Structure formats: C-alpha cells, structure tokens
Amino acid sequence: MDFEVTEFQTELADGIRRLCEGVFPLESIRAAESTDRVVNRDGWRQLGEAGVFSLCLAEAAGGVGLGLAEAALVFEALGYALIPGPLVASHLAAGLIDGADDGTVVVGLVERPVAGAVGSATLPVIIEHLADLDVLLVLSEAGIERLDPRSLDATPLPRPMDPLTPVWSLPVLPAGEPVAGPDVAAWWRRDGAVLTAALQVGLAQWACDLAVEYAKGRVQFGRPIGGFQAVKHLCADMVVRAEVARCAVQAAAVTVDQPDVGDAEVAAAGAKLLADEAAVTNGRSSIQVHGGMGFTWEVPAHLAYKRARVLATQFGTADALADALADALAAG
Secondary structure (H helix, E strand, C coil), X not given: CCCCCCHHHHHHHHHHHHHHHHHCCHHHXXXXXXXXXXXXXXXXXXXXXXXXXXXXXXXXHCCCCCCHHHHHHHHHHHHHCCCCCCHHHHHHHCCCCCCCCCCCCCEXXXXXXXXXXXXCCCCCEEEECHHHCCEEEEEECCEEEEECHHHCCCEECCCCCCCCCCXXXXXXXXXXXXXXXXXXXXXXXXXXXXXXXXXXXXXXXXXXXXXXXXXXXXXXXXXXXXXXXXXXXXXXXXXXXHHHHHHHHHHHHHHHHCHHHCCHHHHHHHHHHHHHHHHHHHHHHHHHHCHHHHHCCCCCHHHHHHHHHHHCCCCCCHHHHHHHHHHHHHHC
16 A cells, blocks of 8 residues: 555645635635525536546546545645535535536535434434535435435524534424435445545644744734744644644545555544544634634634534544444454
8 A cells, every 4th residue: 555645646636726726715705604505606516527526436437537545635625725515425426416526416415313312303403505405415324315405494593603504404304215225325424534534634724824824924022923932832733733634534545445454434433533623623723823813703713613613523423433433443
C-alpha cells in the first residue's frame, strides 16, 4: 500500500479548489445564510460536470472510475470552501438516482429511526436542505428507500445550528420505494463516514488558516498577537489536529479501496472520530483567537464551528463511534 499522495491526486484536489474559489466565493455563500434554499444550482451542476459526484462511479456506468482516496481529497477541498448542501448524499447516490452524478438532481439522505431505540417514538425526524432536494433517500438496516420530498408535510425550524444548513422537522417518516438493499446501506454508512470526515478536515484547516491569518495581522501592544505564546500555542494545536485528522482520513480512504490490508470499518470510524474532534475544536479555537470579534456574526469563524457541529451528528456520533471502536478492539 502506498500512502503518498500522487501528483495526479494533488492536481485533482487543486483543480477542485480553484473551481470552488471561482464558483463559490465566501461572500456568495454567506448571501444565502438563514434562508430555506442554500444550494447554488448552477454551481452544483458545475461540481457535477467536474466529476465530484461521479468520482467513484465506474467508467462503464458513466463515472470517473476513481477510488475513495481521490474522493476524500476532493471532499476536503469542498469542506475548506464551506460549500453548503448534501454533498455526501449526492455523491453516494450517483449510479442509483438518475441525475445525481452530473449535479442536475440534488439528493438528500436521512436515517430512519430504529424501532425500539431510546426516544425513537417521541423525537421528530430532522431533514436537512428539504427545500433544495429533488429526491430524499432514507437509510435503514433494511436498505435504502426513496421518497418525494415535496410529499412530506414537514415544518421548517426557525433557528438551525448552522445558518447554511436549514432543517425541517417531521413527526414520522412514511414508507418509501425500496431502491437498494442492506449491503448497499452498509457501505454507504462506511463511505459516508469517510467523506464526511474529509469535509471536517477541510473545515478544520479553514478554521486554522483563518485564525493564523488574523493572528499575523492583528497588532496588540505593538506586536502581532501571533507572537504571544498563548495565541501561538492555540494556532499550533490547530495545525496538529488538522494534520492528524487528515492522515486518519486518507488512511481510511486507502483502506476502503484496498480492504485486504486492514479493517475498513474500524479505519472509517477512527477517521470520523478524529476529524469531528479536529473540526469542532479548531472552530472553537479560531473564534477564541479572534477574541471579542470572533463571537460576532460578521466574522466568519462561527461558520466552520457550526457546520462542524452539524456534520459531527452524521454517519456516527462521537459516542457511537467510540463504542464501535471499543467493540472492534475487544473482538480483535
């Protein structure tokens, strides 16, 4: 197994970063804050044309035919750009839902509550980006079902955690049309965890870069605040967290592509756990480096923190991932 990033992979990630800078500048993304529709349809189609959603789809099926290792690098770049929308769901749905691969159809994903689980009978189902969705897929142990999002009588929540991740509440999910079985659902959970972790790495790096840039330019007591030990240590810790999480995500992606060298499920769970921690903590630290300004709406530091908190609930929470890792270690 070769863990080195190849020249092709580097160029692929650089190309996506340039695309994001041109099509999704931060000011245009922020213009959609706290609205029901945040997906830039033209930009979404451009992502599809660039192969973002069809990277792992076989060439025979019209895809790019690459592996999860390349997809993880691309999704890190998407996370760094703070692009809103169901990126992971649309990527997973390529080849299953017509139009998902080229970005003409926006696909969302929600987990069906497990019958008998604590709170499953009382807590509502939360659906993200409902107004932007063309198709809603429901993930469960039985497989994957398809629903028409326009048929759902859901209630928009007025103050979502992330102003760029609008959410709706639904008391009960109706039955949908089965489109895939439990085997597909299982690998969606694994690959979805890795790709979501890659988004988190991008957020962690963005929060770090934002903090470092501010620390270099903000002068206090006649010198940049980045020269003070307390701020310097905060920024150094952010760099380390992002890099450790990046290594874990890339290792998990390579292990998924070559499962004979390790346990892909364990690697995915570990990567998601580390990436969630890196993104949430770096988001918090970036706000702290910005001082009193960091807590204002005008400074974008809060966007990384809030998005990280939302992504940390997807494809495994910290407790669930830690339990899965502990069980795997005990069994091994």
